[in-house]
Amino acid sequence: MTARVTTTVAELDTLLRSAEPPAVLDVRWALGDPHGRDHFAAGHVPGAVYVDLDTELAAPPSPEGGRHPLPDLADLQTAARRWGVRDGQPVVVYDDLGNTAAARAWWLLRYAGVAEVTLLDGALGAWRSAGLPLESGAPADPSPGDVVLRPDRLQTVDVDGAADLAATGLLLDARAAERYRGEVEPMDPRAGHIPGAVSAPTGENLAADGTFLPAEVLRKRFADKGADATSRIGVYCGSGVTAAHQIAALALAGYEATLFPGSWSAWSADPARPAATGPLPS
Template sequence: MSILISVRELAARIESGMRTVVLDARWTLAEPHGLEAYRAGHIPTAVSVDVEDELSDHGVAGRGRHPLPTEAAFTDAMRRWGIRSGDLVVVTDTTSNQAAARAWWLLRHAGHESVLMLDGGIDAWVADGYSLETGVNVPEPGDATAHFGAMPVIDIDEAAALPDRGVLLDVRAAERYRGEVEPVDPKAGHIPGAVSSPTTGTLDADGRFLAPDVLAERFAALGVVPGTPVAASCGSGVAASHQVAALAIAGIDAALFPGSWSQWSNDDSRPVATGSAPR
């Protein structure tokens, strides 16, 4: 599975006029809507994507803080972003793709095969000497249609059972996994049996993904090797998409648990583990 595009490759496509849809999907817990930052400076031609409102369905109750959007809503979003069937789409952000991976994953899940992440994100673009533009780009509407099902997904019951037959990776910060702090959700700790695998550990000092062999070695140390059933969980299904991408780079197929800890911790019937051990 092709995952990444380099800054130079993207710049060459934009400069040559090759049709490329660039999506700016900035998101953090502190600033969930990235439009203001996008207006102040973004990669030329990029279109702003709202992770909160376009990559989630907040009308769904009981499935965490960022439930997946419907096919119809995501089709509308894809067309609003100007995506046509067969387009190359490049997604990026300012957090080394930890948010943009949600757009990457959803586009792949929707059946759009030609979607890549900019390795290192917008910071890498600037560091390599390329300029940003200001304002807002409004593209001509596209014709793409979402057909979900191309990427594996697990629900809360499958997440509970997975540690007995495979590996459930918890990609949140280690202190959240251990239950020492919980800034967002009602309970601190982790799903019993889940293995701590902070997604920041898949990046180098420049915010780029580690090499495939290094990632494969990292995941093998956590019990994940090709053929092992594996899924990624985080706070609410955003950062877990980044770990799914890292696993794909390592040659490992992984499922996403969209509800993640935000769904689990709001269900009083679910047990909670704390400390550094899975159980």
């Protein structure tokens, strides 16, 4: 994956004042917090459009698809046009959680063929820290966009593909380490991890200020997990959201990776699938 992954706050500030600004999407979402739209209204990057992760970046949940199945492409295109995205227009996405939710929009739009999608490095926190202005309230709907989405520009795997990657490649578990070890499970039917998967918590992709770690640091992080130039790499999390952040970090480090969209929520819902516990892959 060679396309640019991030945009700095200084770059976005300049772009927003240009003749052809990017579409800016605010994916304000956190696990267990249903008030994303309220947080958006309290303060967002000027001109940003609110994106609802649960209803616009995911299909309805199911045991087979997990808590956040990929949306139908036609539904995603309708949503993207509602956000005002034009064909060929750059898109910048962010959240207020280190981009761990916004990466879902980044990955989906890349998957659907949008060529220039970047994450605002450091997310909304970096924008605030730079002293840049915030807009409040619910802005008027943008003019409808005309973006055309095309499927399958990035790879995915199903449960069998995830099992194969765990056995013959490198499957990274992007959840918190305690969920990987099976000590807690706040959302899904069973605790533990996919046998053979390696723990790589998403939060460890970020510096203290919420920006991505330098590429060379990320490269060493993933090399220490078993990645190399020939690796077949897959990533999962709880429901396919923060795994996209891991894919962004891997891209910054120079690695391509495949998403298991159903993630642990789909795997653990099938009683025939084994679950491993403890700090080791198996």
